[in-house]
Amino acid sequence: MEIDLDPEDLHPTVPLRKVPGGDIFEAARAGDCARLALLLEAGANVNARDRWDSVPLYYACLAGHADAARMLLQAGAVCAERTFDGDRCHYAALNLDLRRLLKSFEARPPPLAPLPAALRAAFLACPANRAAFLDMMLQGSATAEAAALAEAAGFGPTDAASAARLVPPDITFYVGGKPIEAHRVILCARSPFFEKKFKTDWKDRKEVRFSEKKLSFTALYNLIHFFYADRLEAPVDDMEGLSIICKVCKCEELHRLVDKEIVHHRFAPYKATRKLDLMESQTRFVLQGQSLPPEDRLPSALQRVLHSCLANSRQEDYCNSVPNEMRRNSYDADRADLIVKVDERVFRCHQVILASRSEYFKARISRSVGFLEGNNESLDLPCLEAHDMSVEAFEKMLEYMYTDKVEHMDPILAEELFDVASRYLLFPLKRVVADLLLPNLVHVSPAELCHWLMLSDIYGVMKIREYCLDIIACNFETFAHTREFRALLLTLPPPSATDALRTTHPSAPGATGNSEQGNVLDDLREKWLEAEAAELDKRDQSAAQFDKRLELLMFVAEREADDDDHTG
Amino acid sequence: MSARHQFSAAAFRWQETDGNPDVVAGNCKAVTNAVRDIYAQDMTNVIFGDLYRRAYSLVLHKRGEELYSAVEAAMASEVQALVGSLAVAGPSGQSFLRELLATWRRHTAAVSAIRDIVMYMDRTFVPATGRTPVRELGLGLWRDGVVRSGRIRLRLVEAVRLEKARQEEDGVVGVPGSGDLVAGVTEMLTELGADVCHEFMEAPTVSS
Known part of the structure; x- marks a missing residue:
């Protein structure tokens, strides 16, 4: 059955047609990747159906445009064979290579939103976490598949440039001798347990060693990974451990969902109609952040962090009379480790967020490590200055960086925010601002x-x-x-x-x-x-x-x- | 009313720099000066935020072409200067290898600093026009300008051969630090590309 095509066969003999004005369906059918990229960038729905009830991926497969199909799949087009749209794509695929392409994307979870994706990359950039990730992938599946998954996770075998430039973790956990690196601000934002511990017992610790027998490394790793990526991925046989740890960490909603899943799995063998279904579905458990109530998701958690930071930033100008001791206490609560000065206003924020969201800040922070002396009064935090930017625009940018969204924007800020988004390489922000601006352009x-x-x-x-x-x-x-x-x-x-x-x-x-x-x-x-x-x-x-x-x-x-x- | 005001005020903010060749030339000059200073390891005048902003405004106002060729030319001339300093550096053998590796590290550090300054160009202008990214540009300059250039190539091959021979004579553990030299050279060559490493590591055994 295996027919190997020459790679040359995949390249069309006639140049592809451009459809400069076309919608996502036309672009997919014509294989116009430039246009497709533009539409996807502008936020077109990759799983939309046209009046013939067809999705863009269907047209790309039908017409045999592998590049266009890959682009759609990477943007999260549904392709599982047991779905309506996926089945049509498989059936319509022009050749076996396209079918193989569809198959290879079948097991992949949909792409993460920019914020969880960036934080997940920051988590996996820590060497210990990365090693553990690859290790787990190797256990779970064949080597080739693991490599594909690693690639999907955003790093190839050699990635020295990004590894050299990570946001250093400020806490390391050891479970049974195996390390997990993390950033306090993320842990505290997501779990009341960690918040309390970092205020008390673990206040000045750089590492914490767990020796309890009941604690499973995989479970803690997967939970912390969830804190960053807002997506829980765990092997099904580790669910009990996960349930315990969710309970300890006081992640109540998550605990409830995990327990529900455990019950489901206990009875799954009786429910399955075919043995095969069981084999396929039972190795990994994936839980999307969207299944949780909004207040338990990553953006809301970070929004709370941002609020306390902004509150402290305000204190800076207005309430200089507040006793130092009290100020210090509220400063400890927001866990800021970076100060950005904009026009006389001082913003307290977090290196891990700024650096993982914007390559510019990553470079700027790592470049300024040499001269981080506290030129800012008694504050011993590193300080950056942002020029050419208004306080309002900076605040909006922070809002976007922490929560992936911007609410209530004054249209007058739009131009400046476009500039900020370009300058600081926060390209997805442009789309958010464009969506907010568009209704204002009608009149x-x-x-x-x-x-x-x-x-x-x-x-x-x-x-x-x-x-x-x-x-x-x-x-x-x-x-x-x-x-x-x-x-x-x-x-x-x-x-x-x-x-x-x-x-x-x-x-x-x-x-x-x-x-x-x-x-x-x-x-x-x-x-x-x-x-x-x-x-x-x-x-x-x-x-x-x-x-x-x-x-x-x-x-x-x-x-x-x-x-x-x-x-x- | 306020919208109208915003239109007239904002519309020409960008054109000031766009239309003014002096500003464009000044920005280009600042970036090329920074390239020079970075290679000279004189960081007193290299202010990252400021330089980034200049490079960004050049690219934004469609002057990416000028910036790119200016940076490329500046890097090329700096690498030429490094070759000159290497050519006169010490006798062959260990001291040459040590000098070469030190210069290589200086070069890679410089390239990464330059890349950060022109990051906006690297992310937008370079892919859109199909140019070579700055990092690859730096590797290419080193590969073709230094490692493959006539004089240095021969000395490198010779030095590596001597070094290997010495290691075999003394046993690998004999001279502390000398093993690192060969390993360092191999690492450098691998980074330049698998074929480059091949070309050099095969050559001595074939000739001997």
């Missing part, structure tokens, strides 16, 4: 829309850029009469290709005049043709007409600019 004037088009092009906020281009293309005449639009035309780079390359075969394979996308006027033309142009062979004439119109508008704009120079 803005054409002039302001031009402004947002320009900004979204600079900062690469595709969702806003698409929105503006759509509006402009559909109301082109209105914009042609707007002075700001004409002025904008002058600042944009000219449309790239010549007439011949651009439009003769707009949708034929290989008609990619410019391989690097991003020319605003090219995209605008594309949108305009979509909305206004005549069909088929008349399309070229429409395009030429549009180009003439643009040239004319630019001419007008230049004259207006000259006039301004003379009068001003």
Whole structure:
């Protein structure tokens, strides 16, 4: 049955078609990975169904686009054979390689949200945790599978660069001699037990050794892993140990769910209809954070931490008269280990969060280790200064870093937040801000829309850029009469290709005049043709007409600019 | 009213730097100066936050091209200077290997510092235009400019051969620290690429 295809067979003989205006279904069907990446980045639902009840993955499989299919799978497309959508994908897959691809993603849990994914990476970056992780993976499954899982977890066999640059753990547990490294702030945020212990017995400890026989290393490891990743993964035969430890750590909801699962497993053999089902389903237990009530999930836990930090940050300016002793107590409670100074305002925050969320802060923190002297009064915490940024924007950024979401944003902050998101390499923040900004764009004037088009092009906020281009293309005449639009035309780079390359075969394979996308006027033309142009062979004439119109508008704009120079 | 105000105020904040060639040139210059200082291990003027911001604003305003070629040129000339210092460094044998490894460590530390400064470029401009990432750029410069360059290549092969011979003579434990030299060289070559390591480690045995 095994047919090995030449790798060359997988590459299409004709160049893939680009679908610059297409939705996620069209992009998947055409195999236009660039467009697909853009749509996914803008937050398109990867498991959405179109009016034929088909998912994007179905089209990618049907048309045999392995790269597009892989991209969708990595974004969390459902592909398990026993689901409706997954079954159709398997059935429609063009060749065996695609089927193998689907199979290889079947056992993978869906991708984590940015916050848990970042923290999980921080946890696994600690050498001891990483070694334990690989060890457990090897026990549980075949080597090849373990390697695949390790890759899915985000690290290959050699990853020296990231290992050298971890946020040092501030506590190490030893269970039966085996170490687990962790960060206090995360443990305290998730478990009242740890919070109490770190206030009392373990206050100044760097390591804690457990000797109780009942405590299982795997169980503690998996629980701490859950604290970071908001996803519990445990072997089924270790469930009893897990239940005990959840109880000790006072994770009540989790304890309840684990106990429920234990009961379920006790009776599972009687319920299963086929022996095979049992074998497959019984080795690992996976619990998603979403199964817990919202207040027990990672974002809410960190939100509470953030609140106490912000409260202390405020005290800094207003209540300098508070006795030192009291201040110190409340400082200990928030466990901050980093101070960021923004415009005279001092923010207390946590290295592990900032560094794992943003590569910029990771570099900045590790680069400043050399000169961490406390130049900030009596505070013996490392201090960074953030320039070019308002206090409000920084606060919003912290909110996003700790909780993965931003609530109630003043639209005036949007531009600054786009800048912050780009500068500090927090790219997913752009999407969050774009979603908050979008409703505000419905009523803005054409002039302001031009402004947002320009900004979204600079900062690469595709969702806003698409929105503006759509509006402009559909109301082109209105914009042609707007002075700001004409002025904008002058600042944009000219449309790239010549007439011949651009439009003769707009949708034929290989008609990619410019391989690097991003020319605003090219995209605008594309949108305009979509909305206004005549069909088929008349399309070229429409395009030429549009180009003439643009040239004319630019001419007008230049004259207006000259006039301004003379009068001003 | 306030929205209108925001439009006019914000719209041209970015254009100040975009339209002004002096600012662009100044930012480029600051980054290339930093490259020089980093290689000279003179960190007094290297302020990470400030340099990062300059590099970021260049890339944001579509001047990634200029920044990239400026950084590339600056790194290349620094590596050339290192080769010069190596060429005159000591006689062959142990002292040469020690010098070479010390220079290699200096180079990798410098590349990682430079990479941090131009991180925004490395994450956005480089993948979008299919350039070589800064880390690989540094490895490539060292590989082709130092290890494979005529003079050093021969001396390296010779020194490694001598070192190995000495080890065999004395027994591996004989001279403390000398085993590390060969191991260090192997490590360096492996990092440069599997084929490079092959090319060097095979050569002496074939010739002898």
